[in-house]
Amino acid sequence: MKAIVANRLIDGEVVYWNHGAWKTRFGEAELFEADDAAEAAVAQANVPTQVVDCYLIDVAPEADGYAPTAFRERVKATGPQNHPQHGKQAEGGHDIELIKQAHGIARSAGRHNLIKLKK
Amino acid sequence: MPKLIRLHDGHAAFANDAYVTVADEDETPASGDVILPLERFRTEGEVLLSNGRNVGVLLASDQAIEDIAQDLTRLSLVALSFPKFRDGRHYTSARLLRERFGYDGEIRAVGEVLREQAVFFVRCGFDAFEPADGSTPEQWMAAAGRFRHVYQRGADDRDPAFIERTQ
Amino acid sequence: MYRYDAIDRAFVEDRAAQFKAQVARRLAGEISEDQFKPLRLMNGLYLQLHAYMLRISIPYGTLSTTQLRKLAWIARTYDKGYGHFTTRQNLQFHWIKLRDVPDILDHLASVEMHALQTSGNCIRNVTSDPRAGATAEEIEDPRVWSELIRQWAALHPEFSFLPRKFKIAVTASPHDRTAARLHDIGLLMRKGREGLGFEVIVGGGMGRTPYVGPTIREFLPAEHLMSYLEAILRIYNRHGRRDNIYKARIKILVAQLGAEEFARQVEAEWEAIDRPSLDLPQAEIERVRAGFAAPAFETLPGRSDAFEAAKAADYALARFARNNVHPHKQPGYAIVDISLKAPGETPGDATGDQMDAIADLADAYSFGEVRVTHEQNLVLAHVKLDDVAAVFAGLKAIGLASANINLVSDIIACPGLDYCALANARAIPIAQDIAVRFANAETAEKIGELKIKISGCINACGHHHVGHIGILGVDKKGEEFYQLSLGGSAAEDAEVGKILGPAVPADKVTDAVDQMIEVYLRERHAGERFIDTYRRVGLVPFKEAVYAEAH
Structure with a gap:
């Protein structure tokens, strides 16, 4: 399972692709089953006047939803641990709680193509 | 092909480029002005010069200016290549050409030559540019003159701050 | 301190104007991100995990109170109310929006500051002695x-x-x-x-x-x-x-x-x-x-009776004096270190309100000047001994009176994976955990000088190579692990630390530090610092203690 993440050019905000629009919460991200659909969507999403650093991330099912598998992506989706009142985690919500409690498959700093997923 | 901008007496303008840059795999044209890569210059330069043609040498970013030091008086142009704009080796080459070897022919910047580097090029002694970003002479000079003051001595005639302050 | 003349002022104004134009061209799509990136980096603007980060140059770590107040104002206006002092004596804001950066540079220029060359392949901010002058x-x-x-x-x-x-x-x-x-x-x-x-x-x-x-x-x-x-x-x-x-x-x-x-x-x-x-x-x-002429020091006796009496009456002040107060060249004055390492807090962070309060203290007691150290602390360089107690009280009021300079909880840590796009592992939570474990001031003083330095990746912004104990975050088969090293020094006896052994998981780092300190306390001779004992006894006893369970 994949999702598309980027930082918005104008303010750096972490955003997730969903059917032609950028959303600010991981819980709103479009999830792709098929790799080729995900690749095609990235090509469409990566508009250089809108976003920077646009790429695919791995997503895995948790007990009650989905979470990014890479630890780095979990930090991006939630916020810094030292300031729980900053970042997306400040708003709280189900998707944030789920990511915070997710037990990682790969607690990795790496991006999609760097992560070796256990199959 | 990028249009050539030449700097003369502090003014920049588009210029007709009489030179043909000969790529490694190309034949040298039978007449006219040419720019040769260093290796080609070593084999063909002597003959071309003795035929009275204007010859320039193109140095790759890892080639040293000292390699053509003996020939400078006969070269009408030195082209310095920036394969990536981040590769800053030839800023030193240009300064050495002007300040150490007293070269007064054209020093041309080729490759990934961008407006944001204009001030560095001009200050290091380049006087011809092939902007890869389509800059006009006006844009080029605006970028080159963006700073009212400079802090260091360069190959240009601008007084650095430490001289301005004594005046 | 040095003040800008008209030339210096024009230069930073021109620089801000130039960057404003570059940002406009980037937003209009005239230049690509590949071309823009080195331009923004030369202005200290990175893209990190959550937002842009702006690294502001604090040349040789010296700030006027006007400048510090401006940084406080920027923290509140454009960031989330705080900033992070770095190992290069700079200040980073971690929640910056690209669209605000041109305005921020204008505000910085108005107080003789810039973010020039705090990144990129150029000559960076010059480091100097925080006790200079x-x-x-x-x-x-x-x-x-x-x-x-x-x-x-x-x-x-x-x-x-x-x-x-x-x-x-x-x-x-x-x-x-x-x-x-x-x-x-x-x-x-x-x-x-x-x-x-x-x-x-x-x-x-x-x-x-x-x-x-x-x-x-x-x-x-x-x-x-x-x-x-x-x-x-x-x-x-x-x-x-x-x-x-x-x-x-x-x-x-x-x-x-x-x-x-x-x-x-x-x-x-x-x-x-x-x-x-x-x-x-x-x-x-x-x-x-x-520009760096000495301020107008008063002629004072070398000893302050008021300070001596205050120390005798307040053991906390006495402890602060032992650890954070250092001799000054001028009789009757002292150099006062402000620790940004309160146990449990983020090393090097200060809120805008703390910055304002420090500026007030510096105006009242230290000729309006503040220094930043590469160990992520601040310094009031010229405090009268008579005024140290007042400074201590002022710092206590804003939670910055930790008397732990050079002690176990005075830890250097880079932002790590909580913020940084380059990091492999977190650094801040590790520092917080160690500092909390050794929060007891008496224990910390008993241990004495111990420099722990933590980096979240091999770029070593947290100077782990030169920590007495160095901690490097690594990504090991998809998990955060920490490689420990011993015996580094950044001082005049500079040395690169030696790797202790296999990296340990995050939840074992503080235990490992504890075990190494136990070895030191057991082995040390009178007057020996941690680093001295290590140099005498070598790596082996420390290694045995940390990896005992594995055998």
Whole structure:
């Protein structure tokens, strides 16, 4: 399972692709089953006047939803641990709680193509 | 092909480029002005010069200016290549050409030559540019003159701050 | 401190205007991110995990209170109310929006500040001694030369696209508080028969391949500093490697050529270079020197009865005095360190309100000047002994009175994976955990000087190579692990630490530190610091203690 993440050019905000629009919460991200659909969507999403650093991330099912598998992506989706009142985690919500409690498959700093997923 | 901008007496303008840059795999044209890569210059330069043609040498970013030091008086142009704009080796080459070897022919910047580097090029002694970003002479000079003051001595005639302050 | 003249002011205004135009072109799609990235980096603007990060230059770590208040205001107006002081004496804001950056640069320019060359492959902010102008040890105020270098390096036409970043440190004291031997160039001021000069060290550095830099010249007359720097940079610009980012720093060139051959090449270039045109006129040196003239100290006795009485009455103040207060060259004055390492807090962070309060204290008690140390603390450099108690009370009110300078909880940590796009692992939570474990001030004092330094990746912003205990976050099969090293030093006895053994998981780091401290307490001789005991007994006992369970 994949999702598309980027930082918005104008303010750096972490955003997730969903059917032609950028959303600010991981819980709103479009999830792709098929790799080729995900690749095609990235090509469409990566508009250089809108976003920077646009790429695919791995997503895995948790007990009650989905979470990014890479630890780095979990930090991006939630916020810094030292300031729980900053970042997306400040708003709280189900998707944030789920990511915070997710037990990682790969607690990795790496991006999609760097992560070796256990199959 | 990028249009050539030449700097003369502090003014920049588009210029007709009489030179043909000969790529490694190309034949040298039978007449006219040419720019040769260093290796080609070593084999063909002597003959071309003795035929009275204007010859320039193109140095790759890892080639040293000292390699053509003996020939400078006969070269009408030195082209310095920036394969990536981040590769800053030839800023030193240009300064050495002007300040150490007293070269007064054209020093041309080729490759990934961008407006944001204009001030560095001009200050290091380049006087011809092939902007890869389509800059006009006006844009080029605006970028080159963006700073009212400079802090260091360069190959240009601008007084650095430490001289301005004594005046 | 040095104040801008009209030329300096025009320069930072022009710089801000230039960046404003560059941002506009980026937003309009006229330049690509690939082309924009180096431009924004030269203005200290990174893209991190959650937002842009703006790294503001604090030249040689000296701030006026006007500047500090402006930083506080920027923190509240454009960030989330706080900033992070770095190991390069700079300040980072972690929640910056690209659209605000041109305005922020204008505000910085209005108080003689900039973010110029705090990133990118250029000459970075000059490091200097946070006790400059205050310590009796120094030959002269090293900031004079730091400021001259700052100006020389600003948009240098020849050296703005170097193979890699380039860091210079200047110190004039035998006790090195700048990590000079770990810089690309370290300049140690010397007094020779012919006057002032510098011992020149080139090719130190941390990162993936740490080196303690060798001396390439024992004595360089100070008046030739600029032409000599120009010669060093020219050799590096021409011959430094550009094919591999990990081998591009000058330390690799110096190591590959050998210090002697590198020095020979520099000397040959220096012989050929036009020194009179590059070396600064004496009048310019004197102009900048005047900017660092000593403030109007009062004539006071060397001992303050009020301070002695206050210490006797308040054990907390006495502890603060033992650890955070240092001798000053002027009788009746002291240098006061402000620890940004309250146990449980983020090392190096200060809120805008704390910055304002520190500015008030500096105005009242320290001639309106604040220093930043490379160990991520602040300094009030000129406090009357009579006023130390008042400063302590003021710091206590804002939660910054931790009396832990150089102690176990005075930990350097980079932002790590909580913020940084380059990090492999978190650094801040590790630092918080260790500091909380050793929060007891008596325990910490009993342990004595112990420098723990944590980096979240091999780039070593947290200086882990030179920690007495170094901690490096690594990504091991998809998990955060931490490699421990021992015996590093950033001081005049600079040394790169040795790796203790296999990396340990996050939840074992504090235990491992605890175990190593137990070994030290068991093995130490009277008066020995942690580092001294390590140097005497070696790695083995520490290693045995940490990995005992594994056997």
